[in-house]
Amino acid sequence: MTAMLSIEGLKVIYHGFSALKGVSFDVEPGESFGLVGESGSGKTTILRAIAGLAPIASGTIAVNGKRLGARRDKAFYRRVQMVFQDPYGSLHPRQTVDRLLQEPLAIHGLGQGEQRIQQALDEVGLGSGFRFRYSHQLSGGQRQRVAIARALILEPTILLLDEPTSALDASVQAEVLNLLEEIRGRRKLTYLMVSHDLAIITHMCERLMVMQSGEAVENLDVSQLAAHQVTRSYTRNLLKASAGFDRRTRLRP
Amino acid sequence: MSELGQTRRDWLLSERPASRTQARLGRVYVAWRRFTANRLAFLGLLIIIALLVVAALAPMLAPFSPVVGDLKTSRLLPPGAEHWLGTDDLGRDILSRLIYGSRWTLYVVVLVAIIAAPIGLLVGTVAGYAGGWTDAVLMRLTDIFLAFPKLILALAFVAALGPGIENAVLAIAITSWPPYARIARAETLTIRNSDYIKAVQLMGASPIRIVLRHIMQLCISSLIIRVTLDMAGIILTAAGLGFLGLGAQPPLPEWGAMIASGRRFILDQWWVAGAPGGAILIVSLGFNLLGDGLRDALDPRSGEK
Numbered sequence: 315m316t317a318m319l320s321i322e323g324l325k326v327i328y329h330g331f332s333a334l335k336g337v338s339f340d341v342e343p344g345e346s347f348g349l350v351g352e353s354g355s356g357k358t359t360i361l362r363a364i365a366g367l368a369p370i371a372s373g374t375i376a377v378n379g380k381r382l383g384a385r386r387d388k389a390f391y392r393r394v395q396m397v398f399q400d401p402y403g404s405l406h407p408r409q410t411v412d413r414l415l416q417e418p419l420a421i422h423g424l425g426q427g428e429q430r431i432q433q434a435l436d437e438v439g440l441g442s443g444f445r446f447r448y449s450h451q452l453s454g455g456q457r458q459r460v461a462i463a464r465a466l467i468l469e470p471t472i473l474l475l476d477e478p479t480s481a482l483d484a485s486v487q488a489e490v491l492n493l494l495e496e497i498r499g500r501r502k503l504t505y506l507m508v509s510h511d512l513a514i515i516t517h518m519c520e521r522l523m524v525m526q527s528g529e530a531v532e533n534l535d536v537s538q539l540a541a542h543q544v545t546r547s548y549t550r551n552l553l554k555a556s557a558g559f560d561r562r563t564r565l566r567p
Numbered sequence: 568m569s570e571l572g573q574t575r576r577d578w579l580l581s582e583r584p585a586s587r588t589q590a591r592l593g594r595v596y597v598a599w600r601r602f603t604a605n606r607l608a609f610l611g612l613l614i615i616i617a618l619l620v621v622a623a624l625a626p627m628l629a630p631f632s633p634v635v636g637d638l639k640t641s642r643l644l645p646p647g648a649e650h651w652l653g654t655d656d657l658g659r660d661i662l663s664r665l666i667y668g669s670r671w672t673l674y675v676v677v678l679v680a681i682i683a684a685p686i687g688l689l690v691g692t693v694a695g696y697a698g699g700w701t702d703a704v705l706m707r708l709t710d711i712f713l714a715f716p717k718l719i720l721a722l723a724f725v726a727a728l729g730p731g732i733e734n735a736v737l738a739i740a741i742t743s744w745p746p747y748a749r750i751a752r753a754e755t756l757t758i759r760n761s762d763y764i765k766a767v768q769l770m771g772a773s774p775i776r777i778v779l780r781h782i783m784q785l786c787i788s789s790l791i792i793r794v795t796l797d798m799a800g801i802i803l804t805a806a807g808l809g810f811l812g813l814g815a816q817p818p819l820p821e822w823g824a825m826i827a828s829g830r831r832f833i834l835d836q837w838w839v840a841g842a843p844g845g846a847i848l849i850v851s852l853g854f855n856l857l858g859d860g861l862r863d864a865l866d867p868r869s870g871e872k
Contacts, residue, residue: 391771446590
């Protein structure tokens, strides 16, 4: 079986700073793969490189066995879509939800716009009441739902999720994560999800890769992570950090 | 009737518009209400509407001919019962000339705005979005136009094209786009790396589509303000060209040219230059107030503050 997404020795250099130093991994069809690591470890850079937003110095990216060239074509964007981290920044401030959802359809010349927009809004749990609103008239969670609807309206097979819930508060986070889970089940999507929150990754993904300063530290199954069967000290520290702030150790003299 | 008005308002302000048209009409209605709530902006609109009406009905409103005067009896008369704003050095009624002149003022201002603003917008957004060589070439070109004194450059154009108000308009338009390009570029630079532009790129949109449909939309409101603020300057530049004999040709009653010819008597017969000056002041003020109100009304975010 060919991997849905295959990355080989990917290097990204921004103005002399190497943000990714040769990373490789495969994501199977229908799988949800997590990328974990501290800020600046290069997780988001991987997503941006796949999407064509980061300067790739070397390495290859293949989608469904087909190697991507230097430029992404329209067909690629029907396959792969991305949900950004900050729902406050990823929606155009002067466009209504309707217009935002219409745009991808217009770019790709897809028909039945009315029906598709309605369906996309229903799928993310936003009724028709939200259709003609501007993004500033929506809450953070609603905005992220619109962003998800926009990504889904092109019917992609791979969804790149860049910390889709880190800008939302806890209760809304759970709602959006459940929505993403549900959609993946229904549409048989492949997810590549970035997060610094191990709890979210454990909840959402089957496998994950731990990253530190542009390099892969280790590859794990979620079951291994849950059982704390990790081999590298960096991962162990990450696990300890995610267990939370321990008051007793702090108070001890 | 009031009940009908009520249901119509409900339909327009509906939380869940059933169609795109209803949503659009609702937005226009909200923008209109916001605009009329701003008294000063509404005053600006009234001034501009008055200007339009005066220009349209000039032959009916003007008491005398704007070009024929009585040199024997009515030279440089002060404002009075017969000539409300007095007469000029050729015995022509100033009020009539002002009324006919409103046509030329509108003509100049509107033509310059619809030529210069789109050029500036296009050059600025393309330069800002494309970056690199395109940016360098377009911006150096803009710098060259900015570095020349505006009137001198306009003079050169008029000298090449020949005198007349059409060529004056063209010359002013050619010299007034660079500031718009600068503004549009500055705005574009702040927008181009935002996530919502990235998101559109990720849908496979072409650069042309992104500039035309996503970036320009955000640049237009600040451009509208700038253009309305420049209206007074445009009228005066047209006047300056007229004064040098390269703009409106006599006996055309263009306001700027009227000030230029009234300059000679400004100490003793102040009304000759004062009346068109006042007219320019009122119209510029009208445009400024209108522009300010339009910005508030056009921005969907300002409503909830």
